[in-house]
Amino acid sequence: MKNYFSFSLKLVLLLAVLLVGQFVKAQNRQVSQWPRGVTYEIFVQSFADSNGDGKGDIKGMTAKLDYLKDLGVEAVWLMPISPSPSYHKYDVTDYYGIHPDYGTVQDFQEFTREAHKRNIKVVVDLVINHSSSKHPWFLEAARNMDSPYREYYVWTHKSDPQTQKEGRPTGADSDNTRHWHPLEGSDYLYYGYFYGGMPDLNFDSPKLRDEIFKIGRFWLTQMGVDGFRLDAARHIFPDERPQDNHRWWEYFRSEMQKVKSDVYLVGEVWAPADVVAPYLKGLPALFNFEMGWTIAGALNAGRGDSIAIKHARITNYYSKINPQFIDATILSNHDQNRILSTLNNDVAKAKLAAALLLTLPGSPYLYYGEEIGMTGKKPDERIREPFLWDAPGKDKHRATWIKPKFSTDATVAPLAAQKKDKNSMFHNYKTLISLRNKNKALTYGSLVPVNLENKALSAFVRVYEGESLLVIHNLSGVATSIPKTPEMAGFGQVYFKDKGAGVYKTAVQIPAFGTIILKK
Incomplete structure (x- = not known):
């Protein structure tokens, strides 16, 4: 009988260890999957x-x-x-x-x-x-008007001010002549939105x-x-x-x-x-x-x-x-x-x-x-x-x-x-x-803003597959204590907190520039 109880106790302990191991593995398991990851x-x-x-x-x-x-x-x-x-x-x-x-x-x-x-x-x-102005495409296009690479870029003749000003408007500038750049030894200008060393490619080609x-x-x-x-x-x-x-x-x-x-x-x-x-x-x-x-x-x-x-x-x-x-x-x-x-x-x-x-x-x-x-x-x-x-x-x-x-x-x-x-x-x-x-809620969860009547606080709930997390950040330089509100009902478990944060019977304490996350 003694051996039987000894064996049973060992079996229970072994099962407990296995269950704890599985729990720890579940807690440490990464649930995010790129492209939803970092x-x-x-x-x-x-x-x-x-x-x-x-x-x-x-x-x-x-x-x-x-x-x-x-x-x-x-x-x-x-x-x-x-x-x-x-x-x-x-x-x-x-x-x-x-x-x-x-x-x-x-x-x-x-x-x-x-x-x-x-x-x-x-x-x-x-x-x-755009490419570089030193790209072989641009160098050949600049040398030879009949080059097949000429159509890879955007050109205008410098005698046509209307084209320069309105032919490729940016929308952000009333006068976009600064985007047109002279081609050395030529009567033509090329378009480069950012600067002359980066001629724009012509996607109409x-x-x-x-x-x-x-x-x-x-x-x-x-x-x-x-x-x-x-x-x-x-x-x-x-x-x-x-x-x-x-x-x-x-x-x-x-x-x-x-x-x-x-x-x-x-x-x-x-x-x-x-x-x-x-x-x-x-x-x-x-x-x-x-x-x-x-x-x-x-x-x-x-x-x-x-x-x-x-x-x-x-x-x-x-x-x-x-x-x-x-x-x-x-x-x-x-x-x-x-x-x-x-x-x-x-x-x-x-x-x-x-x-x-x-x-x-x-x-x-x-x-x-x-x-x-x-x-x-x-x-x-x-x-x-x-x-x-x-x-x-x-x-x-x-x-x-x-x-x-x-x-x-x-x-x-x-x-x-x-x-x-x-x-x-x-x-x-x-x-x-x-x-x-x-955490799936933090990775994939929806966002529900929460108003805690304190302008320094950013509060919101993340919800995914039945899990709900209430996240509260304190953007002020002083610790803040906020009374529990109806929106906070049920969020009694501390999931994460910075040092100095805590949940008390009627209030939640958040340190200066601190965070607390509560779980239902």
Whole structure:
């Protein structure tokens, strides 16, 4: 009998251990699936240098894939990597190549293979609004009016001022002559919306469109990428031809889907929601610049009451255009002042910005270095400074192509140091990313704004498949105690909280620039 009870006790204990193990596994299971997961934007030249030449490269990036996996990233977006005469490489001279500073085609193919082994998708910048003025197409078109590449670009004769002023209007300018550039040794001008070194491609040309499809197919098949970030998506055609812009992206998407049915396309359309929305049929993912500006503005003003209301308005509007749209949310990117600088170097506000980004709906994008609190203000080189991996003398991967002005060793603790500090910006991001990745309501849930009669608070409910989370952020610099309201009924379990937050019998306490998440 004694042996029987002993055996039974062991069996019960074993079952208990197994059940606890299964529970822990369920709690730690990642439920987010890209493209609904977190994407990490990389400026390759500043990210990780593998060979000591001072410039980040593809092999350096490959060596850091485990870091990105550990951070919780499910995809990377790479700024342009093709040959180009500029440091930023948004003026391409060869759409089928890799810039030699970054490596080789083989290096990139190895990168995509290694990324995919870690379930990290790869998105590359596709810059097709314009080429470089040093691209062989443009050089030949400029030399020879009868060149087949002449129709790849937009031209006018300099004796025709009416054409210069109205032939390709931008909509934003009453006089767009600044977009026309003289062709040396010629009576012709060419159109370049951004500047003379970036002549616009002519999408009225069937030959040019076929060339663009060929480029897209090459990167999807030969290079193994999962999709594209489409630069200057609003400017393929002039602003007076928005419907042509919308149709072009539908056409492009359908051609790319012939090669890869689940191809991912995310577009850059700098505009309010009503201008952005029509692009959603061709570009199912679009950057939500408006919400990024809203979050930063709210934090600087100390008012959070309208954040969720505005987000709900935008996403409800978008869902009417494309119910399957992907809201690519951001705090900053390579064209904007870094979020910490926008918030006047207030680390507490920057941590809360991350909490807002990762608890609101959307598929968040992080700009490299955001997770370690890098700073930077324009000009552009200063918002693209090198990532700090380790302390000086120990950092074998830090790029040195530019001497940093903002993100220096005096202003930013390197990643290695932040990994050891549980209160660091890095651990703040990693915790929040993990929280989001492991919760379906935070990843996929709908958004219901909640009014708590306190303008400093941003409160909303995320709902998915029967799970409801009440998220409350305090955008003020003082701790806040709020009485429990009817909207808070049933939310009694603390799912996540910052230090100092708590639920009491009649009130909820939230620290300055803090967050609490309650579960029904």
